Amino acid sequence: MGLLNGKFAIVTGAASPRGLGKATATLFAQHGATVAILDLDADQAAAAAADLPGEGHVGLACNVVDKAACQAAADELIAKWGAVDILVNNAGITQPLKLMDIMPExxxxxxxxxxxGTLYMTQALTPHFRERKAGSIVNLSSVSAQRGGGIFGGPHYSAAKAGVLGLTKASARELAPDGVRVNALCPGFIATDITAGKLTEEMRTQVLAGIPMGRAGTAEDVAGCALFLASDLSAYCTGTEVDVNGGSLIH
Ligand code: NAD
Structure with missing residues (x-):
């Protein structure tokens, strides 16, 4: 069954082959969506788009920190497709730094x-979503926003992801009268390249000990929840945070 038949979706940071964005883009395409993958490198974005099931997917270079680039990508896709229905703000980076080691850069x-990046992409699509009185935005936060780190990222990562939660809830409130929904995903420990090669065996054992389900999540675990939030299955959900963490934050 295609939950996204005829829908057009943008997923940022989705070129990483084993990443959450790519898995989400793949599941969306399997459910009938036409997908644009936005990432730093044009060739990698195009290759990832070509790898998705079905026809018509697009890969574009877009550094989400660059407001003009976000607007240009959004405008290009609206012109090409005539409509955008879904935005997944997935691009993100992390660093395992302690508080006192965080430098300005x-x-x-x-x-x-x-x-x-989440703000700029949301701003780039909001006039279009408002005009159409429709749109679903899914923002990637993290369990580290909710519990103050503890997996990999430093306090600046927790702060960024907590900021994403605040931005999600405030924009959900503001855009709800326009028929636009905004929700957040809070993944726990998911095996992707974001921590690849940087997580010691000791850290891994410690993290797994804190997960009641006893395993790391998969990118597909997160993609399934992104599909729920992006599709009409979640038509009455806005401003929510969906935990995808194997039970590591039961409270
Ligand atoms: P990943 O490193 O596999 O992929 C991240 C992608 O973002 C890469 O393709 C990278 O090129 C892209 N990117 C980086 N900076 C960018 C920019 N300025 N503009 C556009 N694209 C940019 O990471 P992932 O594990 O798939 O993580 C995806 C999202 O999920 C991130 O926001 C991350 O913080 C969040 N998250 C991941 C986990 C986890 O355990 N993997 C847990 C919680 C939250």
Whole structure:
């Protein structure tokens, strides 16, 4: 069954082959959506788009920290497709730094991609969504926003992802009268390249010990929840945070 038949979706940061964005883009395409993958490198974005099931998917270079680039990508896709229905703000980076080791450039890099990028892409699509009185925005936060880190990212990452939660709820409130829904996903420990090669065996054992389901999540676990939030299955949900963490934040 195609939950997104005839829909047009944008997923940022979706070129990473084992990433959450790519898995989400793949599941959306399997459900009938036409998808645009936005990422830093044009060739990688195009290759990822070509790898999706079905025809007509698009890969574009777009640094989400660059407001003009976000607007240009949104305008190009609206002109090409005539409509955009779904935006997944997935681009994000992390760094395993302790509080006192966070330098200004670390703060800028980590908070900018998640928080500024989510704001800029949301701003780029909001007039279009408002005009159509429809739209679903899914923002990637993290369990580290809810519990103050503890997996991999430093305090600046937790702060950026907590910022994404605030931005999600405030924009959900503001855009609800326009028929636009905004929700957040809070993944726990998911095996992707964001931590690849940087997580020691000791850290891994410690993290797994804190997960009642006893395993790391998969990118597909997150994609399934993104599909729920993007589709009409969640038609009466806005401003929510959906936990995808194997039970690591039961409270
Ligand atoms: P990943 O590193 O596999 O992929 C991230 C992608 O974002 C890459 O393709 C990268 O090129 C792209 N990107 C980075 N900066 C960008 C920019 N300025 N503009 C556009 N694209 C940019 O990461 P992932 O694990 O798939 O994570 C995806 C999202 O989920 C991130 O926001 C991350 O913080 C969040 N998240 C991940 C986990 C996890 O355990 N993997 C847990 C919680 C939240």
């Amino acid at each position: 670390n703060y800028d890099a980590v908070t900018d991609v998640s928080l500024r």
